[in-house]
Amino acid sequence: MSAALEVSELKKVYKGKRVLDGVNLTVEEGSVFGFLGPNGAGKTTTLRVVTGLARPTSGVVRVLGHDVSTTGNAVRAQLGFLPDVPALYHWMTATEFMHFAGDLFGLEHRVLTQRTAMLLDTAGLGGVKTRIGGYSRGMRQRLGIAQALVNAPRLLLLDEPTSALDPIGRKDVLELIDSFRGRTTIFFSTHILGDVERVCDSVAVLDRGRVLTHAPIHELKARHGRHKIVMEVTEGADKLAMAIAERPWAVTVVSGATGSIEVTVTDVHSAEHDIPRLVAAQDTGLVRFEAGEMGLEEVFVDLVGQAGL
Incomplete structure (x- = not known):
């Protein structure tokens, strides 16, 4: 072309x-x-x-x-x-x-x-x-x-x-x-x-x-090689977030006041298997669990942030 x-x-x-x-x-x-x-x-x-x-x-x-x-x-x-x-x-x-x-x-x-x-x-x-x-x-x-x-x-x-x-x-x-x-x-x-x-x-x-x-947009997202997982638990979000942060696939972990946790991961397959085990070990309830690619906004912020360093 x-x-x-x-x-x-x-x-x-x-x-x-x-x-x-x-x-x-x-x-x-x-x-x-x-x-x-x-x-x-x-x-x-x-x-x-x-x-x-x-x-x-x-x-x-x-x-x-x-x-x-x-x-x-x-x-x-x-x-x-x-x-x-x-x-x-x-x-x-x-x-x-x-x-x-x-x-x-x-x-x-x-x-x-x-x-x-x-x-x-x-x-x-x-x-x-x-x-x-x-x-x-x-x-x-x-x-x-x-x-x-x-x-x-x-x-x-x-x-x-x-x-x-x-x-x-x-x-x-x-x-x-x-x-x-x-x-x-x-x-x-x-x-x-x-x-x-x-x-x-x-x-x-x-x-x-x-x-x-x-x-191409799909290549740009794939090149950065990260996925995002958004989850919500009934209790103990801060403690669970600390346990997730110790896993090798976790890049960033942010916990919210309402029991929500947002995790950026390098290996979504491992994260999807490990996180339920960690939730069970904490003896807490999993209300929501969603996994997907990083959006263009996250890629953009990451790129511009790196350029400004």
């Missing part, structure tokens, strides 16, 4: 400050790629370089096989971009705004009319006559994604598309992103871990201008 985006040793310095420090990325065509990092990590700066809005201090960025520093508008015409705060004309309707955006790409009227109807229907805005000034934040974001797709781009770049949305707005935007899976390559920049885990195939974690890891 070919790469829609390749970033090699990308560095960017602003006023003596190194904002990007040797960023390397590969985004496969047709994938939904999560670009994850805390605010200020350098995500928006990376997107500005990819779109040609900023020049790199050094390094190479290839979009659809072309170097963005030397390519012309032909390649940029194959990009769709939604900034974190999209500029929408509040006096327009959704259809008027879509036609305005399509005209900028020189789309033929018949094609633009058909594409506008399809994209607005997909975005849940088909038939909406209200002017954009009366839209909710979620509606504006969905319209922003629709206009970013009006030129049928091969690479869609989204900068914090779910930021500041309420739960319903976030759900609608994530479902819209997921609906375009396989129809274009989607580069989804965000600081919201749950959104990445829900819709993305692969993820890169950026912190302080450096990529800490870059892998």
Whole structure:
């Protein structure tokens, strides 16, 4: 499978400050790629370089096989971009705004009319006559994604598309992103871990201008090789937690005030066999026992914490 985006040793310095420090990325065509990092990590700066809005201090960025520093508008015409705060004309309707955006790409009227109807229907805005000034934040974001797709781009770049949305707005935007899976390559920049885990195939974690890891999400979790067990006992949680902490497979053990114990383990099979024996030896009751993989949030916190040491 070919790469829609390749970033090699990308560095960017602003006023003596190194904002990007040797960023390397590969985004496969047709994938939904999560670009994850805390605010200020350098995500928006990376997107500005990819779109040609900023020049790199050094390094190479290839979009659809072309170097963005030397390519012309032909390649940029194959990009769709939604900034974190999209500029929408509040006096327009959704259809008027879509036609305005399509005209900028020189789309033929018949094609633009058909594409506008399809994209607005997909975005849940088909038939909406209200002017954009009366839209909710979620509606504006969905319209922003629709206009970013009006030129049928091969690479869609989204900068914090779910930021500041309420739960319903976030759900609608994530479902819209997921609906375009396989129809274009989607580069989804965000600081919201749950959104990445829900819709993305692969993820890169950026912190302080450096990529800490870059892998498919399932490989990233497997690579860290840890599982989490959450349990609750009727009594003696602190004593049981101390006994669990002595086992070789236990990484961290935290007991709560209500008899709950959370254990991070390296060998879930051994833990599942040993913990019931320890519970029986303590002569206490086991109310709840759940085992599962570490979530992306735990992996992220672990990675960023290590980088900050």
